[in-house]
Amino acid sequence: MGVEQLTEVLGENILTTTLGKVIGWGRANSVWPAQFGLACCAIEGLMHTAGPGFDIGRFGSEAMRASPRQSDLMIVAGRVSQKMAPVLRQLYDQMPEPKWVISMGACASTGGVFNNYAILQGVDKIVPVDVYIPGCPPRPEDVINALMILQEKIKAQGIRPRL
Amino acid sequence: MTTSVLPDDTVLASGVLAGQEWVTIRREDLRDSMRALKAQGFESYLFMTCVDHLATPVVEKPPERFELVYQLRDMRAHREYRVRVFIPENDATAPSLHDIYAPANWDERETWDMFGIAFEGHPDLIRILMPDDWVGHPLRRDFPVGGEPVDFSEDHETWQTAPPEA
Numbered sequence: 001m002g003v004e005q006l007t008e009v010l011g012e013n014i015l016t017t018t019l020g021k022v023i024g025w026g027r028a029n030s031v032w033p034a035q036f037g038l039a040c041c042a043i044e045g046l047m048h049t050a051g052p053g054f055d056i057g058r059f060g061s062e063a064m065r066a067s068p069r070q071s072d073l074m075i076v077a078g079r080v081s082q083k084m085a086p087v088l089r090q091l092y093d094q095m096p097e098p099k100w101v102i103s104m105g106a107c108a109s110t111g112g113v114f115n116n117y118a119i120l121q122g123v124d125k126i127v128p129v130d131v132y133i134p135g136c137p138p139r140p141e142d143v144i145n146a147l148m149i150l151q152e153k154i155k156a157q158g159i160r161p162r163l
Numbered sequence: 164m165t166t167s168v169l170p171d172d173t174v175l176a177s178g179v180l181a182g183q184e185w186v187t188i189r190r191e192d193l194r195d196s197m198r199a200l201k202a203q204g205f206e207s208y209l210f211m212t213c214v215d216h217l218a219t220p221v222v223e224k225p226p227e228r229f230e231l232v233y234q235l236r237d238m239r240a241h242r243e244y245r246v247r248v249f250i251p252e253n254d255a256t257a258p259s260l261h262d263i264y265a266p267a268n269w270d271e272r273e274t275w276d277m278f279g280i281a282f283e284g285h286p287d288l289i290r291i292l293m294p295d296d297w298v299g300h301p302l303r304r305d306f307p308v309g310g311e312p313v314d315f316s317e318d319h320e321t322w323q324t325a326p327p328e329a
Contacts, residue, residue, distance in 0.1 A: 083294045117301050117309025118293075 020158025027072075027098065028060075028151040034071035035064035036091065039078025041105040044137040046077055054140040059147055068094040073150070074127070075143070079107035080120040092127045097161070100154070102146050103129040106136045168203055168244070169196050185245035193248055194258050197233070201263060205235035205244050208264035211271070213278040217304040228252040229280060233260075250280060259285040277302035 007014070037046050046064060049056045056062055065071040068091045080088055092101070103123050106112035109132045111121035123129060130153060131146045138146075169186060173196055176187040188196050211233045216225040227249035235244045250257055259282040260267040271282040272291040279300035282288055290297060299306055307323035316322075 082297075083292075111310065115308070115310035115313065117307070119310070121311045 018158070020160070021155070024155040024158045028154040030063075031059075031061045031073045031100070031147065031150065031154070032063045032065050032071045033061055033073040033075050034068050034091065034095065035066045036068075036074060037077045038080060038084065038088075039107065041077035041108065041137045044077075044140055045075050045104045045143045049140040049143045054144060056140075056144055056147065059144065059151070061147055068092070069096065071095055072099050073102065074099070075102045075104050076108040076123045076127075076129075077104045079112065079114055080123050080126075081118055082120060085120050085126055088123070089126045098154075098157070100130045100150055101127050102143075102150060103132045104143065104146070105133060105138055109134070112136060169199060183243065183245055185247060187247045187249070190248050190250065190257060193246075194260065194263065196246065197260055197263050200235055200244065200246070204237040204240060205242075207236040207238050208260075208266050209234040209236050209243070211260075211267060211274065213274045213280060213302075215278060215302065215304045225249065229255060229278065231257060231274070231280070255279055256281045256283055258283055261285060276300065279303065 033046070035046065037043075048054060050062055050064060061073070068074075072095065074092060074095065076088070092099070101123075103109045107114060107119070108123045109129075111119050113136075115121070120126070131150050133142050133146045135142055169188065173188050173192045174186050175189065178185055211231060214230040214232065216228050216230060219225070229250040229252065231248045231250060233246040233248075235246065236242070237244070248257065255278075257280055259271055261271065261284075268285070268287075269291060271280075271285055272288060274280050275282060275285075275288050276290040276292050277300055289295070293301065301309075309323075312319050312322040
């Protein structure tokens, strides 16, 4: 069947695009977060956001995976202690590429009010962060907004590997 | 209600604060006194903690820098009892009570981790909260708070970030 015949059969029902856009579109709409909460932000960022009131499933991210090997987004929800830091890094290393990180709340982003010996002063010291969410804790709308920002970033990334 | 259930010669000081009986005893008498208290019905070991009296704004100056506080409960008589032991700074050791009260095991590890009180006779005195390679004992009052200096804050100039050398 030649291209002319194909055009004849399908008519106007053909879209042309690039592979990167298709892959980015697919990835962005099924981001699977790791079911990984560290502190009170997990209530808002994982449980409340995934509940029926806010329903992060509207954006394709309701499948929180209990294993890092099945997830491609880590929402760092809460303060990271010095002792938890190597564990968090190991979980991140176990996630398959491509993977992204959202730093949720003041504690994960900067240490928050816990400016002391026990707490890591920002999770970006040990993992690369794509989106930061301010707030203590952020509202579920903020988390959904961060996911939408991340989706734009994923779509723009396409098939290019992470730098 | 008597204020002291221990022999008078072991009790350095005693009193009742807000309905709570307490005694201060010597470090050498700690194990014998705890055995005696357990035999008298104080079978429940509630907690043990430590106080660092370095530059504490208290009315009465404490005799030594560190103070161990043991809280016991008599489940039948509905009665609690508090035992205080002062520990000098240059000899920060205390006898372990893990064979008298089993829960003392982890409390002593925590007190070692946070205050650096070495418990003699403890079966496995290692850190319980901080990372294993941590240097120092963070709840001592001469340990820096740590963290990072914050620009434009009041204590930005005097902030101490690094833990002290061991």
